[in-house]
Amino acid sequence: MDFTEDQIHRYSRHIILPEVGGKGQEKIMNAKVFIVGAGGLGCPVGYYLTAAGVGTLKIIDNDKVELSNLQRQIAHSTDRIGMPKVDSVKKTFEALNPDVNVIALNQKITKENIFDLIGDCDVVVDGSDNFPTRYLVNDACVMAGKPLVSGAILRFEGQVTTIVPKLGHCYRCLFEEMPPAGLVPSCQEAGVLGALPGIVGGLQAMEVLKYILDKGDLLTNSMIIFEAMKARFRKVKVPKNPDCPVCGNNPTITELQDYDAEHCRLNF
Amino acid sequence: MNEVTPDKKIDIRGLVCPYTFVRSKLAIEGMEIGQVLEVLLDYEDASINIPKSMQDHGQSVLKVDKINDKEWILLIRKEKD
Ligand SMILES: [Zn+2]
Numbered sequence: 001m002d003f004t005e006d007q008i009h010r011y012s013r014h015i016i017l018p019e020v021g022g023k024g025q026e027k028i029m030n031a032k033v034f035i036v037g038a039g040g041l042g043c044p045v046g047y048y049l050t051a052a053g054v055g056t057l058k059i060i061d062n063d064k065v066e067l068s069n070l071q072r073q074i075a076h077s078t079d080r081i082g083m084p085k086v087d088s089v090k091k092t093f094e095a096l097n098p099d100v101n102v103i104a105l106n107q108k109i110t111k112e113n114i115f116d117l118i119g120d121c122d123v124v125v126d127g128s129d130n131f132p133t134r135y136l137v138n139d140a141c142v143m144a145g146k147p148l149v150s151g152a153i154l155r156f157e158g159q160v161t162t163i164v165p166k167l168g169h170c171y172r173c174l175f176e177e178m179p180p181a182g183l184v185p186s187c188q189e190a191g192v193l194g195a196l197p198g199i200v201g202g203l204q205a206m207e208v209l210k211y212i213l214d215k216g217d218l219l220t221n222s223m224i225i226f227e228a229m230k231a232r233f234r235k236v237k238v239p240k241n242p243d244c245p246v247c248g249n250n251p252t253i254t255e256l257q258d259y260d261a262e263h264c265r266l267n268f
Numbered sequence: 269m270n271e272v273t274p275d276k277k278i279d280i281r282g283l284v285c286p287y288t289f290v291r292s293k294l295a296i297e298g299m300e301i302g303q304v305l306e307v308l309l310d311y312e313d314a315s316i317n318i319p320k321s322m323q324d325h326g327q328s329v330l331k332v333d334k335i336n337d338k339e340w341i342l343l344i345r346k347e348k349d
Binding site for chain 1: 286287289290291293294297298321324325326
């Protein structure tokens with residue numbers, strides 16, 4: 001453990017925690033996290049993990065910053081409209097903590113590139129806003145055995161769960177099939193109350209830190225559901241489904257699908 | 269009483285809380301269980317806070333000595349990782 005003077009100051013509130021200490025901070029500084037999406041969830045997750053000193057943050061998104069993002073996507077800013085979102089968050093995160101190696105990938109995540117992208121990472125965070133990506137990330141993480149902290153937000157409600165392949169459930173244990181494209185509104189269509197992604201993203205960042213530190217209870221057999229309007233958190237049990245098509249005893253999905261096509265087909 | 273010989277000494281004079289404890293904790297983390305750390309400090313609050321925090325973290329405080337007007341020496345034995 002060789003911290004610089006600055007690092008001792010920057011991470012002092014971690015170091016004084018018995019559950020973290022210098023050794024835990026070292027684990028955080030050696031960790032490599034992959035974040036899918038630089039939007040509502042990716043911004044706060046990346047922000048807090050950067051502040052915590054995560055060694056490498058790899059973040060992927062192929063959108064550009066729009067004015068309508070700024071009501072909730074806190075790592076962007078007005079003068080960055082039109083800039084690729086990943087370049088915007090890289091600037092923000094590097095300004096917060098130059099220790100962190102931010103790898104900004106301005107591209108779409110696909111079944112062709114996902115295994116390469118997650119291969120060298122310790123944990124994956126899903127902050128995507130659409131079902132094809134959510135199922136792609138879930139299936140790839142299960143197949144590659146990568147832990148995945150999944151988050152979702154809609155209107156006033158958020159969900160967080162942590163998928164550790166083999167140990168617990170996966171996303172398809174909960175929701176086996178992607179919902180038909182026409183039935184489920186995207187975030188953009190449905191609206192999201194501003195602070196909601198901060199709450200859900202904060203929970204995701206906390207799961208990532210606990211996973212890295214190997215401390216506390218992860219949401220590996222449960223899901224937290226936050227209802228903003230009722231100011232209520234619920235923790236519901238999520239059993240592993242032995243008949244799950246990806247992580248069950250006799251999986252039927254053994255290679256990645258054509259998720260976008262599946263989603264459109266279901267539209268009819 | 270028999271004198272305890274410290275396995276490691278740190279001089280944190282000039283530091284204030286919480287860095288006094290941060291330094292002491294980092295030093296303890298780098299030691300083996302059973303070894304003794306000597307801490308020399310000149311921040312009065314830390315002469316109370318460090319022993320208390322060390323005990324909270326499961327370590328033994330063997331000695332808190334005021335050696336002159338404004339300096340203290342602590343001896344802490346590492347009991348747990
Ligand atoms: Zn499953």
